[in-house]
Amino acid sequence: MNKKALAAYIVIAFIVSTIAVISGFSREQWEITSVRDSAFGVRMRSAVSFNHDEHNEKAAIDDCTECHHDYDENGEKMDYSTEESECSECHMADGKTRMDLMRAYHLNCKGCHEDEKAGPVMCGECHVNK
Numbered sequence: 280m281n282k283k284a285l286a287a288y289i290v291i292a293f294i295v296s297t298i299a300v301i302s303g304f305s306r307e308q309w310e311i312t313s314v315r316d317s318a319f320g321v322r323m324r325s326a327v328s329f330n331h332d333e334h335n336e337k338a339a340i341d342d343c344t345e346c347h348h349d350y351d352e353n354g355e356k357m358d359y360s361t362e363e364s365e366c367s368e369c370h371m372a373d374g375k376t377r378m379d380l381m382r383a384y385h386l387n388c389k390g391c392h393e394d395e396k397a398g399p400v401m402c403g404e405c406h407v408n409k
């Protein structure tokens with residue numbers, strides 16, 4: 280290998296590994312089978328089963344902003360989706376606690392199940408024991 284080829288090889292290897300590292304931090308939605316917000320750390324309850332794509336198909340939710348939302352100062356929902364962020368990035372910001380984050384999850388998930396009279400509302404139906 281001459282020097283130019285070696286330099287090109289190093290540059291390409293660097294770019295490829297950088298992409299691998301970056302993409303390793305985010306998942307594709309069809310790979311998700313449970314909710315596990317990193318902000319909780321140690322949990323009191325078992326993991327929440329949530330088969331992302333299967334759930335949304337069965338529940339016929341087309342609008343990503345049902346969950347991946349944002350709102351403006353007037354409380355109007357924005358029209359863009361925020362799936363790049365964990366819920367905790369907004370719901371535990373500004374000195375809020377894990378209680379607030381838990382409430383946000385419960386309001387969103389259980390709230391819709393109650394409204395639609397479909398989907399689990401009992402603790403053990405979502406926090407399925409291992």
Ligand code: HEC
Pocket residue numbers: 304305306307308311313314315316317331335340341342343344345346347362363365366
């Ligand atoms: C019923 C609520 C809900 C709906 C609707 C929903 N998602 Fe999600 N999605 C979640 C939850 C909850 C997570 C996070 C799981 C976690 O953090 O453990 C997630 C995670 C993701 C992730 C992975 C993010 C990462 O880096 O880990 C992607 C990508 C995603 N959703 C895309 C979408 C798209 C695109 C749509 C619309 C077609 C959509 N979601 C609709 C609840 C929802």
Ligand code: HEC
Pocket residue numbers: 346347348349350351354361364365366367368369370382383384386387388
């Ligand atoms: C980009 C920031 C952001 C992200 C990410 C985000 N939210 Fe929110 N959410 C807000 C804002 C802003 C409001 C409105 C003000 C408030 O109630 O704090 C709100 C309101 C809510 C509400 C009360 C209003 C309603 O829809 O009934 C719930 C419940 C909620 N969010 C749950 C979630 C869940 C669950 C996730 C993750 C799937 C999530 N949020 C992701 C910013 C965000």
Ligand code: HEC
Pocket residue numbers: 314327328329330333334337338340345346384387388389391392395397398399404405
């Ligand atoms: C906008 C409404 C809506 C939201 C938001 C929602 N769900 Fe559901 N969910 C449903 C409906 C409707 C069903 C029943 C689907 C069926 O079986 O017909 C359901 C079913 C389920 C089931 C039963 C198994 C399955 O996959 O069908 C689980 C578990 C579940 N939801 C968890 C969650 C979790 C966790 C969240 C929050 C991250 C959430 N859901 C948010 C509407 C919703």
Ligand code: HEC
Pocket residue numbers: 314315316317319321322323324325326327381384385388389392399400401402403404405406
């Ligand atoms: C519709 C589904 C659903 C139901 C029903 C539900 N939860 Fe949750 N709960 C969630 C989701 C989603 C989270 C976020 C989980 C995560 O990120 O690990 C959560 C988080 C929590 C947390 C904070 C994380 C931890 O384990 O310390 C506690 C505590 C909790 N739930 C207790 C309860 C209790 C008690 C009940 C019954 C009164 C209940 N939940 C019912 C979906 C549900």
